[in-house]
Amino acid sequence: MVGPPGTGKTLMARAVAGEAGVPFLALTGSSFVELFVGVGASRVRDLFADARKRAPSIIFIDEIDAIGQRRGGSIVSNDEREQTLNQLLAEMDGFDPTTGVVVMAATNRPEVLDPALLRPGRFDREVEIPLPNQAERAAILKVHVAGKHLAPDVDFDDVARATPGFSGADLANLINEAAIVAVRDDRDVVFARDIDEARDRVLLGRRDASNALLPEEKHSVAVHEAGHALVAFLSEHADPVAKITILPAGRALGVTEQLPVDERHLYSESHLLDSLAVRLGGRASENLVIGEASTGAANDLSGATQLAIKMVKEWGLSPRLGPIGYGSDGPGYLSGPLLGQERPYAEGTQQVIDQEVSRLLSEAEDRARALLSQNRDVLDAVIAALLEKETISGEDLTEIVNRVRSAGDGKRAGLGAPS
Numbered sequence: 001m002v003g004p005p006g007t008g009k010t011l012m013a014r015a016v017a018g019e020a021g022v023p024f025l026a027l028t029g030s031s032f033v034e035l036f037v038g039v040g041a042s043r044v045r046d047l048f049a050d051a052r053k054r055a056p057s058i059i060f061i062d063e064i065d066a067i068g069q070r071r072g073g074s075i076v077s078n079d080e081r082e083q084t085l086n087q088l089l090a091e092m093d094g095f096d097p098t099t100g101v102v103v104m105a106a107t108n109r110p111e112v113l114d115p116a117l118l119r120p121g122r123f124d125r126e127v128e129i130p131l132p133n134q135a136e137r138a139a140i141l142k143v144h145v146a147g148k149h150l151a152p153d154v155d156f157d158d159v160a161r162a163t164p165g166f167s168g169a170d171l172a173n174l175i176n177e178a179a180i181v182a183v184r185d186d187r188d189v190v191f192a193r194d195i196d197e198a199r200d201r202v203l204l205g206r207r208d209a210s211n212a213l214l215p216e217e218k219h220s221v222a223v224h225e226a227g228h229a230l231v232a233f234l235s236e237h238a239d240p241v242a243k244i245t246i247l248p249a250g251r252a253l254g255v256t257e258q259l260p261v262d263e264r265h266l267y268s269e270s271h272l273l274d275s276l277a278v279r280l281g282g283r284a285s286e287n288l289v290i291g292e293a294s295t296g297a298a299n300d301l302s303g304a305t306q307l308a309i310k311m312v313k314e315w316g317l318s319p320r321l322g323p324i325g326y327g328s329d330g331p332g333y334l335s336g337p338l339l340g341q342e343r344p345y346a347e348g349t350q351q352v353i354d355q356e357v358s359r360l361l362s363e364a365e366d367r368a369r370a371l372l373s374q375n376r377d378v379l380d381a382v383i384a385a386l387l388e389k390e391t392i393s394g395e396d397l398t399e400i401v402n403r404v405r406s407a408g409d410g411k412r413a414g415l416g417a418p419s
């Protein structure tokens with residue numbers, strides 16, 4: 001079984017054994033690997049001997065990558081691990097199909113597994129267990145709230161929408177954190193706002209007094225976040241703004257959160273361009289309102305640059321480079337087996353890529369700046385609201401925009417409701 005951590009691979013293996021009604025022998029891969037050479041191999045022998053004695057039975061090896069890594073690929077060899085893996089391969093080869101022993105394993109790094117493990121007769125079926133989608137998250141949440149008192153304002157679909165990328169284990173943790181928030185507040189009922197706070201805590205870290213901001217820092221964070229939020233609001237293809245806050249949490253000084261209306265699998269070019277403008281909106285706002293940018297935009301800049309590089313190099317969205325995709329460099333670009341590998345294009349192409357990335361970024365910044373300066377009165381109102389309330393919702397933002405717009409003479413261009 002292949003899938004990200006926390007998606008329920010172990011639960012799935014247990015459920016299989018439960019359905020089959022046979023003995024279930026579970027071990028983690030790391031428990032085989034010992035300091036002393038030969039111990040792991042003898043553990044593998046014992047495990048299979050035990051399984052044969054109790055057949056029909058199921059062996060489940062969690063984190064198989066701990067022993068099943070590609071042999072001879074790394075610079076430092078690990079005799080113990082290789083012996084353990086060889087023993088595992090030998091045991092699986094010696095299987096008589098009539099013994100009735102089924103071997104299952106789980107990993108979140110299938111790419112590091114030794115190819116010999118995946119040959120017919122060994123682990124020859126791959127079951128992918130992906131992260132849950134929105135509807136599945138809602139269903140998983142319903143399982144984890146069993147036994148907890150929920151207020152009627154908790155809407156599972158809303159929570160599922162706000163938790164893209166959460167695994168089953170993350171969702172269980174979210175519900176536990178929400179219960180802790182409620183208990184701290186002397187309540188035995190969990191409200192929607194508790195789940196909201198728990199989510200921020202899980203995603204961003206805990207909020208406490210030690211990371212409080214200086215007053216002038218607070219102002220520049222408000223300027224920065226208001227810039228992100230207003231560019232998102234004014235960009236037709238950007239995801240709607242759900243929440244803006246200038247309360248520091250974990251390593252983030254402030255957060256502008258956008259939530260997609262539906263879970264997306266494909267992104268259009270116009271969505272990507274708007275997303276670049278939103279990321280650069282914080283810095284554009286600092287430049288416009290304060291007159292200079294701060295170090296607060298470092299994450300935005302690296303995020304925007306990564307996205308622009310993908311647009312040019314992988315998704316064929318640069319007119320100068322044309323419809324060509326070089327794929328991603330991947331994590332091992334400069335290390336591991338790919339050490340010293342050449343990039344698959346000429347030096348001149350690299351220059352065009354650099355120029356195209358820089359063009360996309362400066363166009364996005366220009367657009368963000370133009371949107372903000374055309375709507376400077378709205379921007380100032382959002383900054384003031386953030387300084388006053390510290391956290392405002394997407395609805396508050398819409399309300400501020402409408403209030404300023406109706407107070408003005410209505411001649412401003414470019415104002416529209418988020419799509």
Ligand code: ZN
Pocket residue numbers: 224228282283296297300
């Ligand atoms: Zn930012």
